[in-house]
Amino acid sequence: MCPEPKVVEKIVVKTVPATAGELNLPIIGEIENVFVDPPGIKMEARVDSGAETSSIHAENIQMIERDGIRFVRFVIPDPKTGEPIDMEQKLARTVLIKRKVGEPERRYVVKLWITMGEIKENIEVTLSDREDFEFSFLVGRNLLTDTAIIDVSRKHTRK
Template sequence: MPTSSLLVIGWQERVDLPLLGLTNLRAKIDTGARTSALHATDIEEFDRDGEHWVRFHTRFDDDAHDTDVECRIHDRREITNTSGVPEVRIVIRTKFRIAGRLWTIDLSLAERTEMKFRMIVGRTALRRHKIVVHPGKRNLTTSMSLTKPHTRNAS
């Protein structure tokens, strides 16, 4: 694979979750984590048109208010938390964008209020997308991004 086709990102980047209406989110790129995680509180499950859905609140450091999100539940998985304790989490599937590249990822929902980063991008989300993580740099893709500060889409 030619190195020119690789995207080099830092250990911290700004990313978008456009289907959830969330843009310019500060995320930690964590290749030590298998699964990506998104901060979620007040998680409620419900049925819509015969499918299992979830409603939750999320808040990011530079956000003055909670953002309400609703989406279809993709799966439930046992995921080891940062303390090494396995827990069953709801997993959603959504679009992920970094440096203008867009693809689908799975995100587990976890309460991350006490964590420095409200979103973790794990190695499974990066696999097969020609990405290299530079552990000594951060925000390498910020100038490549055309995003605005994160907001809930008015759709």
Template sequence: MKTFDHLSVIGLREWIGLPELGISQVMAKVDSGAKTSALHASDIETFERDGKTWVRFTAHTGTRAKLRGKRCEAELVDFKRIKSSNGHIQERRVIRTPLVLGDRCWLVEFTLTCRKDMRYRVLLGCTAMLDGQLVINPGTRFVQDKPQTSQFPQG
């Protein structure tokens, strides 16, 4: 049997941090069936800064019962056509920002989309898992410690 010594194990739910967006902790749903990661965002607007296109948005990190929003800015890196779980195709704005999971940090692309009807405000897709060298133990949740974003750059 092969072993995966260099890979970190995660559960189906994990706490992550997005330090450049000023988000120290948010619960993420791990979804190996989704290629791209997604962040619940509203009030999305584009603007120019230093000749580049940026987006300003409200990132939602709370629960449906306890709403919390944070105004964020990030450089726009792409537009992607995404087929949502209900089969609808949407064109979404894409940002790239550092993600902290446990004691590790790496760049992850997130599409900005409305996830207000979803239980989790962040979806961690398989591209982020591959880039972070992660494997999922589907019988577990919250395997990694809560992120310590103070050791990484803040936005």
């Protein structure tokens, strides 16, 4: 006669790695918090490997010239209060953005320090009207390449 079978329960705990790939890059989610400096604000951002350049929502964008150097004046609404933050940055370049519908759009590009967890880079950021988008900041490949791996099933992996 066979003994009565025993029910054995095995609990497997999987730890999700924080880094991956040959370069041991950090894994980030499709939505992350970024610190933008200047102006020194924290924003929730959409991570998009399909976008070549990162982009920030800006209003009242104007190009000015001072002593032969071109600058861009613009306003970034504070993500917490909505209060306008006046900015002025040296113009890095202009870019022509091809859109699915309508005419191409010329945008100004400035350099800003972007921090996402342990990642900190001084990158080019296009100034655009992102009012109709859920996120005011879009992280593009110019911050991601050789810096991070995206796992779209995750959010807020960086503090």
